[in-house]
Amino acid sequence: MRARRAQASPVTVLTPIVPGERDALESYLTGLSDAPGGSPLARVPGTHFARWVILPDLVTDPKQPAPDPLGSPHLLFTSNVDGSADDYLAAVADTLTAEAPEIWGRCVGCPRPATGAGLARYLRHNAIGTGLFFAAYPRATVQAVTAALDVHDRLVRLLVDTQPAGPAAIRAAFLKEFRP
Amino acid sequence: MTIATPRIRRTPPVPDLADIQGGILRAYGNDYSRTTYLFVNVDETRAGLRWLGRLVDDVTSARPWTAGKPATTLNVALTYDGLRALGLSAELLATFSDEFRAGMAARAAQLGDVGTSAPEYWDTPARAHVILIVNALSEDDLTGRLADLRADLGRYEGLSLMHEEHASLLPGVREHFGFADGFAQPAVEGVTDEKAPGGGVRDKDGWRGLALGEFVLGYPDESGRDSDGQDLPSAPAGPLGRNSTYGVWRKLEQDVALFRETLRTSAAAFPGGDEEKLAAKIVGRWRNGTPIVLSPDGPAADFRGNDPGANDFLYHDVDADGRRCPLGAHIRRSNPRDSIGFGELLSFRHRMLRRGVPYGPPLPPEATGPDGQQRGLIFVCYVASISRQFESVQVQWLEDGNVFGLGHDKDFLIRGPADGSGKMTVPGEPPFFLGPQPTFVTTRGGQYLFVPGITGLGAVAAGTAG
Amino acid sequence: MTVSEPGTAVGTATGTGAGNIDGQAIAITVFSTVKWWGKHWLPLLFTTLRLIPPLTRDLRKLSFIHFARWTLIRELPANGDTAPRTRLRYPHLFFESNFNDGWEEYIDAFSYVLTRGMSLFWASSYGFPGALPTGPFKDYIHRNELEAAHYYSAYPEATATMVRKALALAPAVADFAERAVRLSPAEFEGAWSAFLTDAQDLL
Numbered sequence A: 001m002r003a004r005r006a007q008a009s010p011v012t013v014l015t016p017i018v019p020g021e022r023d024a025l026e027s028y029l030t031g032l033s034d035a036p037g038g039s040p041l042a043r044v045p046g047t048h049f050a051r052w053v054i055l056p057d058l059v060t061d062p063k064q065p066a067p068d069p070l071g072s073p074h075l076l077f078t079s080n081v082d083g084s085a086d087d088y089l090a091a092v093a094d095t096l097t098a099e100a101p102e103i104w105g106r107c108v109g110c111p112r113p114a115t116g117a118g119l120a121r122y123l124r125h126n127a128i129g130t131g132l133f134f135a136a137y138p139r140a141t142v143q144a145v146t147a148a149l150d151v152h153d154r155l156v157r158l159l160v161d162t163q164p165a166g167p168a169a170i171r172a173a174f175l176k177e178f179r180p
Numbered sequence B: 001m002t003i004a005t006p007r008i009r010r011t012p013p014v015p016d017l018a019d020i021q022g023g024i025l026r027a028y029g030n031d032y033s034r035t036t037y038l039f040v041n042v043d044e045t046r047a048g049l050r051w052l053g054r055l056v057d058d059v060t061s062a063r064p065w066t067a068g069k070p071a072t073t074l075n076v077a078l079t080y081d082g083l084r085a086l087g088l089s090a091e092l093l094a095t096f097s098d099e100f101r102a103g104m105a106a107r108a109a110q111l112g113d114v115g116t117s118a119p120e121y122w123d124t125p126a127r128a129h130v131i132l133i134v135n136a137l138s139e140d141d142l143t144g145r146l147a148d149l150r151a152d153l154g155r156y157e158g159l160s161l162m163h164e165e166h167a168s169l170l171p172g173v174r175e176h177f178g179f180a181d182g183f184a185q186p187a188v189e190g191v192t193d194e195k196a197p198g199g200g201v202r203d204k205d206g207w208r209g210l211a212l213g214e215f216v217l218g219y220p221d222e223s224g225r226d227s228d229g230q231d232l233p234s235a236p237a238g239p240l241g242r243n244s245t246y247g248v249w250r251k252l253e254q255d256v257a258l259f260r261e262t263l264r265t266s267a268a269a270f271p272g273g274d275e276e277k278l279a280a281k282i283v284g285r286w287r288n289g290t291p292i293v294l295s296p297d298g299p300a301a302d303f304r305g306n307d308p309g310a311n312d313f314l315y316h317d318v319d320a321d322g323r324r325c326p327l328g329a330h331i332r333r334s335n336p337r338d339s340i341g342f343g344e345l346l347s348f349r350h351r352m353l354r355r356g357v358p359y360g361p362p363l364p365p366e367a368t369g370p371d372g373q374q375r376g377l378i379f380v381c382y383v384a385s386i387s388r389q390f391e392s393v394q395v396q397w398l399e400d401g402n403v404f405g406l407g408h409d410k411d412f413l414i415r416g417p418a419d420g421s422g423k424m425t426v427p428g429e430p431p432f433f434l435g436p437q438p439t440f441v442t443t444r445g446g447q448y449l450f451v452p453g454i455t456g457l458g459a460v461a462a463g464t465a466g
Numbered sequence C: 001m002t003v004s005e006p007g008t009a010v011g012t013a014t015g016t017g018a019g020n021i022d023g024q025a026i027a028i029t030v031f032s033t034v035k036w037w038g039k040h041w042l043p044l045l046f047t048t049l050r051l052i053p054p055l056t057r058d059l060r061k062l063s064f065i066h067f068a069r070w071t072l073i074r075e076l077p078a079n080g081d082t083a084p085r086t087r088l089r090y091p092h093l094f095f096e097s098n099f100n101d102g103w104e105e106y107i108d109a110f111s112y113v114l115t116r117g118m119s120l121f122w123a124s125s126y127g128f129p130g131a132l133p134t135g136p137f138k139d140y141i142h143r144n145e146l147e148a149a150h151y152y153s154a155y156p157e158a159t160a161t162m163v164r165k166a167l168a169l170a171p172a173v174a175d176f177a178e179r180a181v182r183l184s185p186a187e188f189e190g191a192w193s194a195f196l197t198d199a200q201d202l203l
Helices: A022-034 A085-095 A100-106 A116-125 A142-162 A167-178 B045-058 B080-085 B098-102 B105-111 B139-154 B193-199 B256-267 B275-283 B330-334 B386-398 B454-462 C038-051 C053-062 C103-113 C115-122 C134-144 C160-182 C185-202
Strands: A008-016 A047-055 A074-082 A132-135 B034-042 B072-078 B130-136 B159-168 B201-203 B206-208 B245-254 B357-359 B376-383 B424-426 B432-434 B441-451 C025-033 C065-076 C086-100 C150-153
Touching: A008 A047, A008 A085, A008 A116, A008 A132, A008 C065, A022 A047, A022 A100, A022 C150, A047 A142, A047 C025, A047 C065, A047 C086, A074 A085, A074 A100, A074 C065, A074 C086, A085 A116, A100 A116, A132 C038, A132 C053, A142 A167, A142 C160, A167 C160, A167 C185, B034 B045, B034 B080, B034 B139, B045 B072, B045 B139, B045 B159, B045 B454, B072 B080, B072 B139, B080 B098, B080 B441, B098 B105, B098 B386, B098 B441, B105 B386, B130 B139, B139 B159, B159 B357, B193 B206, B245 B386, B256 B275, B275 B330, B275 B424, B330 B386, B376 B386, B376 B441, B386 C103, C025 C103, C025 C134, C025 C150, C038 C053, C038 C065, C038 C086, C038 C115, C053 C065, C053 C103, C065 C160, C086 C115, C103 C115, C103 C134, C160 C185
Parallel strands: none
Antiparallel strands: A008 A074, A047 A074, A047 C150, A132 C065, B034 B130, B034 B159, B072 B130, B072 B441, B201 B206, B245 B376, B245 B441, B357 B376, B424 B432, C025 C086, C065 C086
């Protein structure tokens, strides 16, 4: 597993869907929430929040003078990640070996098989730079966040459980839980 | 931080008080010590229409009384099932809000009505059609009026009286846990402007009441107020979209013995062992209603909730960290004023006109355990949007504490988690932790209601509403 | 409108389609078509906001956003013969956010608190009605919003506020644990009380 620099960055990849594949892709993606092991994105290290969105076409606002069609549905993948976008996309390609062929394998220009270095190159090729990125806690890795949340929950439980006990009992309970 | 001042200055719309039902914009007042809710089902549409048609003329409007207070008042609220049973067209029914159409029981999971609060344990009908609300000055007045209404109902085949819920004020206008209640109401622009300080919103000219359309349909709400006033909030089509409102009816059973017991045992570890102070920290008020943020060491002896200025207080500048009034105190969560930050901007669209009344006998002060009696509060509120006003408060502020920086802590007073976990932090030096959280309040019934204007009600009865 | 009716999700994540929800987290994905001058204006705005952090103070203070981004899309790369490089007629603005609490409350906060900011971001978009009043602004966002086919959060039960508090608390706990080992039970009582007093806003 690649070491991840503690600096959150955004990843945006927009790829054209092979004509006729949209429905199959959409149903595969919506089915991922019910996958037995949970979301496959949990396996990609450094993923804070991520999404796949089917973009049927770009918006045509009633007020815009002319339409601006993409001509085909596209797949939008975005993620908020630890470290650089390039490293992350390489990790996606290395990790989602079962899923990626079902997903980007249905996109135009994707190498076959849709895995490994070839896929990483394809994703990088279709990545879009971000104009402005906002991160509430930009220097915390996923690991740091989950560890901190765990400390919080354990401490609160300890506080409620031990409050009526005397200082000696509280000290013992605290050290049992948090001894360095 | 204040709300942006509208581009166009305008005079507030004048409410059509003769058409809006009474008891909504203003409470009938504490002289009406008794309230009964009659649940009527309409099994036969034509009978329902004829019955309602006769009833319309007796409905109490919001018009001020010039000839003294009537002995009783009568108001009519309808559920979605009721509107259907009364023959409204599918097109018209589709214009009511999603949550109203779903009904409260269908929203139970979102609202936190789970475990013993789940609809399957409710003791009032989960499906109801019409709720008549009768207020009376005295027991005799009530008895007489109810007898008339029952007799009237008996004249129609195809109508059934499903349930009667009797509520009455407790001495000193307290609720069952022993706290003065019901006076911190939102101010309505052009109606109750005198309540604006603390009950309205601040713009650059100071406090003003909230737009009428926040509470009565057919008038601009706080969103439309910012535009040219032509932009009206979502409402049912036709005559039902004017001078009407949505209502929320909930029967909330209170376990007073458990509340007292919890105070006793928790106060043993609370600094100073002060039970009354701990109770005030949980509620946010001393028992006589004094806000603890204004008076952290004890109640103001002369506090009266309905006095001018009694509701004129905020949290942020004097008590941002909750050392006086905990961030998780019940009144600070249910009406956070400027507590979330950004003045009232994140709270002023979530206000409700509350018209609740307690039910059941008080638990005697000397009682040391449960007495087997049922008691609680009939919670009633009126809003233009059930989802934005009632549900948002229930889900975002009471069922979860995140908005206030309290993680997933639920409101300690009224939302005990089914699994007995949960806590409340009482800030201090050091802080005090209340937990695990008991369930003091259990939902025993509930309905989402629509309260038409009197013209609208007449149109329903005449079959001309659409 | 491509977002389904609000689902039956339980919890604070309300007001959006089920595809946009994972635990407490809500995804919002919005595209809009940008007028010609937006291709100059938006990059300037982005750069300014990046260089002068105080300008995004209110965004930070709103505290229910984990991550958000604004991106201007002007062209798409070629993907083989069947998908040549596409220069779009207009720039398109892509906005995404990962936040918690309800959708309605989120957009209300944008409207009321970040009124000017929202106008700066969307002023160059066709059809933008202004951030206030909230009704038309919400309709606009709804119209241009897409529902995610799959949405994932690594810590779905935690809100942005909880994460930030936990990140501040964890080192304080570790630090106190270091000290506590060396404290006698008598010294511990005072130190524990002081620790809780300092840390209470994080609990």
